[in-house]
Amino acid sequence: MMRKGTPKxxxxxxALAMLxxxxxxAGVRSVAAVARAQGVPVATAHRQVRSLVEQGxxxxxxxxxxxxxPRLLRLTGALDAEKAVTVAAAPVLHRLAxxxxxVVQLGTLDGDMVTYRIKAGxxxxxxxxxxxMQLEAYCSGLGKVLLAALPEREREDYLxxxxxxxxxxxxxxxxxxxxxxxxxxxxxxxxxxxxxxADRLYCIAVPLSVGDRVVAALSASRTTAQAAPAADARVIAxxxxxxxxxxxxxxxMLASESAAVT
Amino acid sequence: MMRKGTPKxxxxxxALAMLxxxxxxAGVRSVAAVARAQGVPVATAHRQVRSLVEQGxxxxxxxxxxxxxPRLLRLTGALDAEKAVTVAAAPVLHRLAxxxxxVVQLGTLDGDMVTYRIKAGxxxxxxxxxxxMQLEAYCSGLGKVLLAALPEREREDYLxxxxxxxxxxxxxxxxxxxxxxxxxxxxxxxxxxxxxxADRLYCIAVPLSVGDRVVAALSASRTTAQAAPAADARVIAxxxxxxxxxxxxxxxMLASESAAVT
DNA sequence: GCTATTTTCTCGCATGATGAGAAAAGGGAC
DNA sequence: GTCCCTTTTCTCATCATGCGAGAAAATAGC
Numbered sequence: 006m007m008r009k010g011t012p013k014x015x016x017x018x019x020a021l022a023m024l025x026x027x028x029x030x031a032g033v034r035s036v037a038a039v040a041r042a043q044g045v046p047v048a049t050a051h052r053q054v055r056s057l058v059e060q061g062x063x064x065x066x067x068x069x070x071x072x073x074x075p076r077l078l079r080l081t082g083a084l085d086a087e088k089a090v091t092v093a094a095a096p097v098l099h100r101l102a103x104x105x106x107x108v109v110q111l112g113t114l115d116g117d118m119v120t121y122r123i124k125a126g127x128x129x130x131x132x133x134x135x136x137x138m139q140l141e142a143y144c145s146g147l148g149k150v151l152l153a154a155l156p157e158r159e160r161e162d163y164l165x166x167x168x169x170x171x172x173x174x175x176x177x178x179x180x181x182x183x184x185x186x187x188x189x190x191x192x193x194x195x196x197x198x199x200x201x202x203a204d205r206l207y208c209i210a211v212p213l214s215v216g217d218r219v220v221a222a223l224s225a226s227r228t229t230a231q232a233a234p235a236a237d238a239r240v241i242a243x244x245x246x247x248x249x250x251x252x253x254x255x256x257x258m259l260a261s262e263s264a265a266v267t
Numbered sequence: 268m269m270r271k272g273t274p275k276x277x278x279x280x281x282a283l284a285m286l287x288x289x290x291x292x293a294g295v296r297s298v299a300a301v302a303r304a305q306g307v308p309v310a311t312a313h314r315q316v317r318s319l320v321e322q323g324x325x326x327x328x329x330x331x332x333x334x335x336x337p338r339l340l341r342l343t344g345a346l347d348a349e350k351a352v353t354v355a356a357a358p359v360l361h362r363l364a365x366x367x368x369x370v371v372q373l374g375t376l377d378g379d380m381v382t383y384r385i386k387a388g389x390x391x392x393x394x395x396x397x398x399x400m401q402l403e404a405y406c407s408g409l410g411k412v413l414l415a416a417l418p419e420r421e422r423e424d425y426l427x428x429x430x431x432x433x434x435x436x437x438x439x440x441x442x443x444x445x446x447x448x449x450x451x452x453x454x455x456x457x458x459x460x461x462x463x464x465a466d467r468l469y470c471i472a473v474p475l476s477v478g479d480r481v482v483a484a485l486s487a488s489r490t491t492a493q494a495a496p497a498a499d500a501r502v503i504a505x506x507x508x509x510x511x512x513x514x515x516x517x518x519x520m521l522a523s524e525s526a527a528v529t
Numbered sequence: 530g531c532t533a534t535t536t537t538c539t540c541g542c543a544t545g546a547t548g549a550g551a552a553a554a555g556g557g558a559c
Numbered sequence: 560g561t562c563c564c565t566t567t568t569c570t571c572a573t574c575a576t577g578c579g580a581g582a583a584a585a586t587a588g589c
Contacts, residue, residue: 014318056276
């Protein structure tokens with residue numbers, strides 16, 4: 006085989022390029038904005054996106070927000086709760102970060118470590134975390150929320166696995182104190198890290214459930230200087246609402262797993 | 268928004284349907300065969316596949332064999348060694364199973380359990396394993412190969428984590444004996460399970476490396492009645508060649524990770 | 530060597546994708 | 560509520576381009 010001159014289904018290439026651009030953008034910009042950035046006529050871009058949505062390759066999540074669709078996710082491999090959450094979370098987190106004016110992050114618990122998976126908001130580079138980075142769970146807001154949501158058996162295993170090196174003067178280094186803190190976190194529904202992982206860093210975290218299982222956590226970070234305890238309630242409300250929205254969306258994606266294909 | 272009557276980019280739908288059909292088929296049938304099954308003209312199907320290959324959404328792996336391409340895998344999330352192996356392995360396993368006339372499986376080690384990920388060959392339904400199923404590692408050929416490839420530290424952790432319930436009269440139930448067996452396996456480069464997981468089941472397994480890391484294992488199973496010790500050499504050679512081919516292909520997919528996009 | 534199959538190519542035709550611009554639908558500020 | 564701006568959808572004429580059948584070339588299998 007291998008001769009050489011075949012027509013190239015150019016409309017397919019263009020549509021796939023659009024698909025990639027939208028997926029890469031993770032729902033942050035509008036279709037029109039992405040189209041302009043790509044130098045594609047807006048009308049054409051919309052037609053492509055619309056078709057991709059109808060096909061289930063993209064999903065529309067609110068106005069001017071498109072994310073990878075269930076059919077696309079299913080195409081490349083098993084669609085698990087964690088992946089669905091990551092895909093669903095990006096746009097919500099960006100909006101929340103813009104609204105709160107601080108950095109918002111999403112993390113999951115992998116073994117004993119918290120993996121930072123998404124980071125949104127201006128000044129995101131200033132924070133010590135990087136996407137993909139893993140940190141010990143016992144000292145961060147995200148970690149405390151995730152540990153608190155663990156089944157008792159696994160939580161006790163973790164508590165028995167110390168020691169807990171101090172990163173700052175306020176880091177919790179005692180298993181008993183950590184157990185008490187986790188109980189408090191579970192009861193309150195959110196965790197506060199006031200300079201435990203780094204001096205001058207204040208952050209609030211809440212759990213994110215899909216169905217009844219906590220699969221990730223969200224946090225909002227600011228410097229202690231910016232932190233106004235009075236604003237905590239607003240931050241917690243924002244985080245909680247975002248977590249609920251993401252959880253519902255992820256659940257819906259997973260449900261469409263078994264949906265009939267056109 | 269949401270009015271109603273927009274043209275549908277029908278060529279896109281058709282091409283995507285073809286893409287899904289090919290990916291679902293995992294490289295087992297020829298493009299022409301898939302096309303006939305779908306009721307699509309062969310010439311059209313080839314044009315679509317050819318374009319998708321050029322775009323990197325499909326990859327051609329030998330004659331009449333297409334699998335998911337790197338650009339597609341990269342589209343939804345990180346492309347890791349395990350996923351690359353799973354994608355690359357399917358067609359090779361089907362060919363090998365046909366050649367050896369027995370059931371060939373691929374498994375990975377997740378924690379203490381072996382996950383069965385691919386199963387190929389006629390009579391595949393008769394075997395007790397199912398795709399996605401997890402079994403204890405200490406008693407199967409796949410498990411022994413994977414345990415033998417573990418770093419010493421983790422292997423010892425596993426050995427200390429007994430007990431090892433007997434599934435048949437021949438199951439290895441003693442940590443010391445298992446350690447000795449794993450050493451033998453590591454030295455020989457393959458494992459033999461002669462009725463350890465189920466009576467009358469004989470299977471040979473070899474490791475599958477991507478680069479220098481063992482990420483999975485392959486096994487060929489037959490009943491002890493069918494097993495001819497003299498044929499072991501041929502089976503081992505086949506498994507080894509297949510493992511090498513899959514490893515090389517997966518490596519190549521991972522390498523194209525950083526390749527420039529058209 | 531041969532035959533059966535897969536893959537590529539040629540080419541006219543009508544499908545259908547395209548892009549500009551206008552109209553509709555929101556969104557946000559006030 | 561009103562106004563303004565952006566995003567999204569629609570209309571339509573034009574023509575690129577995807578389509579399919581059949582022939583030719585390249586392989587696979589023997």
